[in-house]
Amino acid sequence: MAGNGYTRDESEAESLDRHWQELLQELRVAQAGAQILFAFLLTIAFTQPFREADTVTQGVYAVTLVLAALATALLIGPVPLHRLLFRQRMRDRMVAIAGRMASGGLFLLMLAMAGGVFMALDAALSRTAAVIIVIAVIVWFVVIWYVLPVIVREGSRRQRENLDA
Numbered sequence: 001m002a003g004n005g006y007t008r009d010e011s012e013a014e015s016l017d018r019h020w021q022e023l024l025q026e027l028r029v030a031q032a033g034a035q036i037l038f039a040f041l042l043t044i045a046f047t048q049p050f051r052e053a054d055t056v057t058q059g060v061y062a063v064t065l066v067l068a069a070l071a072t073a074l075l076i077g078p079v080p081l082h083r084l085l086f087r088q089r090m091r092d093r094m095v096a097i098a099g100r101m102a103s104g105g106l107f108l109l110m111l112a113m114a115g116g117v118f119m120a121l122d123a124a125l126s127r128t129a130a131v132i133i134v135i136a137v138i139v140w141f142v143v144i145w146y147v148l149p150v151i152v153r154e155g156s157r158r159q160r161e162n163l164d165a
Contacts, residue, residue: 016091023078023098030102031075034109037116038068049123057122064115067108074105110141 010018041064044050050061078098085094114134121130 013091016095019095020091020098023095023102027075027078027098027102030106030109031072034068034072034075034105034112037109037112038065038072041065041068041112041116044119056127057119060115060118060122064112064119067112067115071105071108071112074101074108077101077105106145110138110145113141114138 008015008018041061044061045065050058053061078094078101081094081098081101114137117137118130118134121133124130125133
């Protein structure tokens, strides 16, 4: 019945397998974005305009490149985790660890994307405008990636509590 919440009839092992597969699907999307951003950032250092850029731009570039590398490592991390723990009957720990890797990787990806946006806008607009827009972009990411899921989760929790009352 609608409103009673979504439930599954599955064993703990089936639930862990499903969570693992869902996580891998999510990571495929995030990995692609992180890897494309990282590859793009690697090429920037070899351009003449970058060599002529001021220290702020070069500093933002360095931080952004490192953030993109760290995000990529975390988002790819579940692959070697699985490879090294395969057949060790550790799916419960793998799902938990990989979930934390994904969360950390997405957070670092958000920061790296903000750095990339800053570098592009700093070249096209005034630095002040670039900073203001980047702050707006970060707020947008936070709202869509973090606030919205919390609102949905809390609304669902309250709805379940009202049905149980």
